[in-house]
Amino acid sequence: MDSDLLLKELQAKHDFPTEEFPRLIDLFEERSFKKNEIIFQSGDVVKETYFVLKGILRQYYISPDGADRTIYFAEEGAWAGELMSFLHYTPTNLNLQALEDTNVIFLNRKNWEVAMTTIPAFTMYHLKNHQRIIVKLKEEVGKAVNETPDEKYRRLVKEKPHLLQRLPQYQIATYLGVTPETLSRIRKRNTML
Amino acid sequence: MDSDLLLKELQAKHDFPTEEFPRLIDLFEERSFKKNEIIFQSGDVVKETYFVLKGILRQYYISPDGADRTIYFAEEGAWAGELMSFLHYTPTNLNLQALEDTNVIFLNRKNWEVAMTTIPAFTMYHLKNHQRIIVKLKEEVGKAVNETPDEKYRRLVKEKPHLLQRLPQYQIATYLGVTPETLSRIRKRNTML
DNA sequence: AGTGTTTCTTGATTCAAATCAAGATTTATG
DNA sequence: CATAAATCTTGATTTGAATCAAGAAACACT
Numbered sequence: 001m002d003s004d005l006l007l008k009e010l011q012a013k014h015d016f017p018t019e020e021f022p023r024l025i026d027l028f029e030e031r032s033f034k035k036n037e038i039i040f041q042s043g044d045v046v047k048e049t050y051f052v053l054k055g056i057l058r059q060y061y062i063s064p065d066g067a068d069r070t071i072y073f074a075e076e077g078a079w080a081g082e083l084m085s086f087l088h089y090t091p092t093n094l095n096l097q098a099l100e101d102t103n104v105i106f107l108n109r110k111n112w113e114v115a116m117t118t119i120p121a122f123t124m125y126h127l128k129n130h131q132r133i134i135v136k137l138k139e140e141v142g143k144a145v146n147e148t149p150d151e152k153y154r155r156l157v158k159e160k161p162h163l164l165q166r167l168p169q170y171q172i173a174t175y176l177g178v179t180p181e182t183l184s185r186i187r188k189r190n191t192m193l
Numbered sequence: 194m195d196s197d198l199l200l201k202e203l204q205a206k207h208d209f210p211t212e213e214f215p216r217l218i219d220l221f222e223e224r225s226f227k228k229n230e231i232i233f234q235s236g237d238v239v240k241e242t243y244f245v246l247k248g249i250l251r252q253y254y255i256s257p258d259g260a261d262r263t264i265y266f267a268e269e270g271a272w273a274g275e276l277m278s279f280l281h282y283t284p285t286n287l288n289l290q291a292l293e294d295t296n297v298i299f300l301n302r303k304n305w306e307v308a309m310t311t312i313p314a315f316t317m318y319h320l321k322n323h324q325r326i327i328v329k330l331k332e333e334v335g336k337a338v339n340e341t342p343d344e345k346y347r348r349l350v351k352e353k354p355h356l357l358q359r360l361p362q363y364q365i366a367t368y369l370g371v372t373p374e375t376l377s378r379i380r381k382r383n384t385m386l
Numbered sequence: 387a388g389t390g391t392t393t394c395t396t397g398a399t400t401c402a403a404a405t406c407a408a409g410a411t412t413t414a415t416g
Numbered sequence: 417c418a419t420a421a422a423t424c425t426t427g428a429t430t431t432g433a434a435t436c437a438a439g440a441a442a443c444a445c446t
Contacts, residue, residue: 061335069335084328087321094331127316128280130323135277137330138252138287142264144337145370146256149433169394177338182433184395342403362424375403377425 002053003028003105005077009051013132014125024119027111033057033098040082042093048106049081050074055102056166060174061094070175073099073163080104086112099167149178153186195246196221196298198270202244206325207318217312220304226250226291233275235286241299242274243267248295249359253367254287263368266292266356273297279305292360342371346379 003025010016033039033055040046042061050057057080059072071094074080085092086109107115115122147155153176157164164172173183196218203209226232226248233239235254243250250273252265264287267273278285279302300308308315340348346369350357357365366376 059331061332063335063339067339069339071331071335082328083324087324123320127320127323130320130327131276131280134323134326134330135275137327137334138264139254141330141333141337142254142262143256144334146260146262151257168392179434180394181396181435185433188395361422372404373424374405374426378403381425 002103005053006051006105009077010122010125014121014128016121016125020119020121024115024122025105027115028105028107030103030105033102033104035098035101037098039096039098040092041095043091044085045089046082046085046092048108049079049083049086049112050096050104050106052076052078052080053103053105055098055100055104057102057104058097058099058171059094060097068174069177070171073160073167073175075162099171144177149176149182150186150190152176153183154190157190195296198246199244199298202270203315203318207314207321209314209318213312213314217308217315218298220308221298221300223296223298226295226297228291228294230291232289232291233285234288236284237278238282239275239278239285241301242272242276242279242305243289243297243299245269245271245273246296246298248291248293248297250295250297251290251292251364252287253290261367262370263364266353266360266368268355274299292364337370342369342375343379343383345369346376347383350383 006025006028007016007018007021010021011018028051039050039057052074054076056076057074058070059074059080059082060068060070063069072080080096082092082094082096084090116126117123143152143155156172156176169183169187170180173180176183178186199218199221200209200211200214203214204211221244232243232250245267247269249269250267251263252267252273252275253261253263256262265273273289275285275287275289277283309319310316336345336348349365349369362376362380363373366373369376371379
């Protein structure tokens with residue numbers, strides 16, 4: 001199975017003991033999503049938490065004035081879901097969509113609970129990972145407010161160049177928070193240099 | 194002591210057992226910061242994690258082009274620090290500053306470790322709280338990218354009206370990501386209605 | 387290959403925030 | 417209380433992204 005992507009992730013962020021892994025992976029189920037399939041939508045209560053093995057997912061929301069805003073692309077080896085909704089049975093206001101044919105493994109709520117209570121290394125992984133995510137997101141917020149679209153684009157090129165090849169430009173635009181037209185001009189400006 | 198603010202917070206977000214609290218609070222130390230005092234700076238390794246009892250702290254960073262960007266105001270009952278740096282001994286790129294004379298209680302790394310390993314309810318509180326923060330921050334990122342300054346301002350008025358009375362306007366401006374001049378005009382537009 | 391659809395580019399115009407520049411008001415301090 | 421310092425407001429101008437409107441290019445499908 002391709003599930004050693006998960007083990008790799010667990011060991012990259014925390015020293016997860018390999019011998020515990022079979023017990024953990026048993027709690028997961030597998031599923032595939034087709035390109036453009038919506039996995040959950042605003043208003044849904046999220047019942048599963050996904051780990052991407054192959055493909056790419058997009059987490060986004062629709063702003064009051066109808067703008068489509070991407071907040072996160074989950075590629076191979078990344079988690080995607082919505083923990084608040086998942087854990088507290090509350091409706092989410094985010095959407096999750098597959099941008100390519102995508103294979104995931106996932107935990108339902110019961111098995112998440114089992115994993116978190118019976119596999120301490122999994123709990124600790126999440127605690128650590130959440131701290132990491134929080135710091136990243138705080139930076140993101142700052143940068144989102146602060147940076148010009150040109151700067152955001154150059155940062156994306158630097159930090160996640162593969163995304164630019166993998167995704168259509170208008171998806172990148174929703175992530176950068178600019179119109180596709182503006183992104184087109186930004187690219188021109190920044191490649192001609 | 195005013196430390197039942199902490200107990201309140203722990204119980205608001207998680208069912209923290211009151212009888213465990215004395216053991217936890219013993220791990221904290223107290224400190225005061227003067228108005229405008231810098232608590233840590235970009236480049237520092239953060240050695241403590243603060244909980245605000247009285248006053249207000251500002252977490253911010255300086256962007257490459259020199260702009261001062263506030264990402265978070267920690268008021269009474271809120272945590273402030275920088276977990277990544279704190280836990281992994283890495284230099285932070287954020288700054289923390291007291292905007293008023295401020296009293297905090299704080300954990301050093303050793304006592305954080307003790308609390309996290311010997312007081313499960315504290316660990317669980319953080320796990321839950323982090324999930325909450327992550328969702329909030331993801332929303333923030335989306336909104337920061339998406340909203341117009343007017344909308345951001347109105348959201349601030351709605352969600353944290355006390356901040357507007359408590360802080361000078363140019364601090365609010367660094368938080369909204371606009372110039373003080375623009376904020377002045379936004380206020381005019383939005384109060385005349 | 388050929389047609390239709392999706393995605394990307396380019397130009398012209400509009401609109402909002404940044405910037406530059408004083409001035410007014412509030413707050414702190416001797 | 418007076419003066420200085422800090423903060424906020426207002427106006428004029430510049431700058432850059434959104435929008436509107438076609439067209440061009442890439443891609444998908446028969």
